[in-house]
Amino acid sequence: MAQRLTGPQLDRAVALVRAAAEADGVRPLSEEAELRLRHGGPDDGRDVLLEADGAVAAYARLDRDADGWQAEFVVHPQRRRRGLGTATAAQLEELAGHARLAVWAHGELPGSTELATARGWARARTLLQMRMPLADVDPEPSPALPDDVVVRPFRPGVDEDAWLAVNAAAFASHPEQGGMTRRDLELREAEEWFDPAGFLLAWRSTGDDDVLLGSHWTKVHPPGDAADEAVGEVYVLGVAPQAQGLRLGRALTDLGLAHLRGRGLREVLLYVEADNTAAVSLYEKSGFTRFSADVQWHRSASRP
Structure with a gap:
């Protein structure tokens, strides 16, 4: 076909x-x-x-x-x-x-x-697409991370395999996100909007090697794409199953939103399944409101 x-x-x-x-x-x-x-x-x-x-x-x-x-x-x-x-x-x-x-x-x-x-x-x-103004986001957050965890930007050509493995595990039940392949990732890396500085990875040092625990991949939509002006996006936020309970999701969210605010953006969007009532409620309490639906x-x- x-x-x-x-x-x-x-x-x-x-x-x-x-x-x-x-x-x-x-x-x-x-x-x-x-x-x-x-x-x-x-x-x-x-x-x-x-x-x-x-x-x-x-x-x-x-x-x-x-x-x-x-x-x-x-x-x-x-x-x-x-x-x-x-x-x-x-x-x-x-x-x-x-x-x-x-x-x-x-x-x-x-x-x-x-x-x-x-x-x-x-x-x-x-x-659902939900949106939130960035004006009240802390521009210099100090998230409480475990002593052996460090957050650093994505390294193209180095971190792909580690990220794909954690993404697949974090979104094992997601119809689209969990099936992302190396080619899917590399196509996005080649897009004009891709910025490794806004692709934040949380690593745990084990002495011999580092283990990826989670990530927050942000995106910036250019003017005319999501609005008349540029708009940020919580593009992919995922935490490895074994890292649940470390509050990495909150820490990575705060760091990613601060990055987007630092880019001079005034608004951020994200997508969430409408029937995921717990996530929708959490986002609403964080300041997001419903904008549109697919x-x-x-x-x-x-x-x-």
Whole structure:
């Protein structure tokens, strides 16, 4: 099934994604889908392009997941309400065959909800985006760390394997984050926004070697991406299972937020599953408020 866009088709698809983001005020694809559009993805995935009147009208990304297929798609803002969303959804259903199909709708826009319910898809997951001002963040925190633990920036070309192992363990039950590969990491390291100074790793010295216990990877969205001005993100915050109870999560959070404030940013965002009530409550008590939501819709598997 592998099919990747190249040349003018790729350029037009990227332009479509940017046009939709500007018109809707929300990115129509996840970061992972955009990376796969630009760089390619797994061999069993594919890019789907719909054209109308000689122009690119809709784009979709379709990939395998543990339970079937997962997709994201977007219709050009100037070509909506012409049946193209329905046509794209129908093509994705056909490509998925009888397997389960999960489709992400970013920003929970009215049109996506209308289309999903019309096709009989069921709401399965909701991912909240929460935001907080950075004005009240301590610019020079002094977190209480164990005597044998030190926090230092990520070292490209050195720390990848250690971080991937801890990330997989920390997010073993997470549908996307826990499966990040070396290539996934290196693609992000090659992005313009990547800054190792904002990728903080907590290490324990054992005498012979250091053991990674957790990390806080921050990200800075450039102006026009998440807001008119640059916005920080708690991109990945994870602690190894064996390090739970050391309060590393709080320490790494404080250090990462201080780093973002030090960059002159005024706001930070993060993503959290809506049904993770404990985490949502914790973030709300920390000053985060709900900003938007992404919804995953499911078309259940059917018998052949």
